[in-house]
Amino acid sequence: MKFWYHSKLTIAALMLMPFSLITLIVSLFKRKFRSRHSYPVPVIVIGNLTVGGTGKTPTIIWLVNLLQSRECRVAVVSRGYGAKPNQSFPILIADQHSAFEVGDEPTLIRNKTSADVVIDPDRDRAVRYLxxxxxxxxxDVIISDDGMQHYRMARDVEILMVDPLRGFGNGLLLPAGPLRELTSRLQSVDYVLAKQTGPMLPEGRVHTASAHTEMPINAQGETLVTTQVHLCSAIGNIQSFIDTMIAIGFSVKVVHDFRDHQRLPDRVLSDKRLPIVVTEKDFVKLLAPAEHVYFLPYGLEYSDEFKWELLTRIEGVIHEKSSHYSG
Structure with a gap:
């Protein structure tokens, strides 16, 4: 909601503040009675405090690829937001599953890493399954896509993603603001990450990524050569997508912004007046994308210093768990 990110409290925010007290009570209760048990496999949570896109999915893909390069067998658990499966949870995603059945982000993660991905609204059950x-x-390692507030799932390492451009908005809890938990939660996580630098980064040590993009391509493998484009997307923060397209030299003439995870409507995708560019997350939901529909390849890369720091921490937990559960 736009009023979440106003510099001054709006009437809407003030009216909703009593309901934010409920969010506070629920979050404090969950945290107080969080799970204390331990799994035989290390669990790494990559989540956020705010609603909306902060770069979790490309960070997960980066970390999975990094661990795989160290010959680690990695699996990912996800809620599978928007999934409409025809079988019971937990579900280990297989080739026959479509993004509509298991969710766009889990499908994208599996496509770009070949890791095992299990979806289940109950992440504790998903971790136990694996x-x-x-x-x-x-x-050897399980990564939870989001789930920072899913306290029934124990975790060994917590990685918090923050929005460097919008920060924590008005600083209020849902529904008056964008926060799922109080910002004091920053002090208890292991690492704070951001997908880029920006004016709204919190104080303290924040590891920022650098983006690497390629030119948009379509399903036929053709690269987009024209500079005027129509952007169409259903992600948490479309402004980041717009900024990236402009940064690599495109002129954005039309923008269609839909609710996060929503299926892009055919009436919009059928417009051929300009090439349409969507994100990779949107593209995995298209069953038969037309030639004029392209996607933007996008990834994140973190510094070597952080890479080795994180690897050392994770490999230490793997060793500790293997020693404990093998004895």
């Missing part, structure tokens, strides 16, 4: 697999199939 932890109970036979030794030859069990992952």
């Amino acid at each position: 932890s109970d697999l036979p030794l030859g199939q069990r992952p």
Whole structure:
């Protein structure tokens, strides 16, 4: 909601503040009674405090690829927001599953990493499912896509993503503001990350990424050569998408912004007056994209210093768990 990010409190925010007290009570209760048990496999949570896109998915893909380069078997658990499966949870995503059945972000993560991805609104159940697999199939590390506030799921490492351009908005809890928890939660996580530098980064050590993009391509593998484009997307923060397209030299003439995870309507995608560019997350939901519809390849890369710091921490937890559960 736009009023969340106004510099001054709006009437709408003030009217909703009593309901934010409910969010506070619920979040404090969940945290107080969070799970204390431990899984035999290390669990890393990558989440955020705010509603909306902060770069979780490309960060997860970066970390999965990094761990795989160290010969780690990695699995990802996700809520599978918007999924409409025809089977019971937990679901291990397979080739026959479409993005409509299992969700756009889990599908994208699996496509770009080949890691095992399990969806389940109950992330604790998803982690247990993976932890109970036979030794030859069990992952060495499990990454939770979001789930920072899912306190029934124990975790060994917490990575918090922050929005460097919008920060924490008006600083209020839902629904008066964009926060899921109080900003004091920053002090208890292991790492704070941002997908880029920006004026709204919190104080303290924040690891920022650099983006790497390629030119938009379509399903036929053709690269977009014209500079005037029509952007169409259903993500948490379309402004970041717009800024990226402008930064790589495109002139954005038309923008269609839909609710996060929503299916892009055919009436918009059928407009051929300009090439249409969507995000990778949107593109995985298109069953038969036309030639004039392109997607923007996008990824994040963090510094070598942070890379080795994080790897050392994760490999230490793997060793600790393997020693404990093998004995």
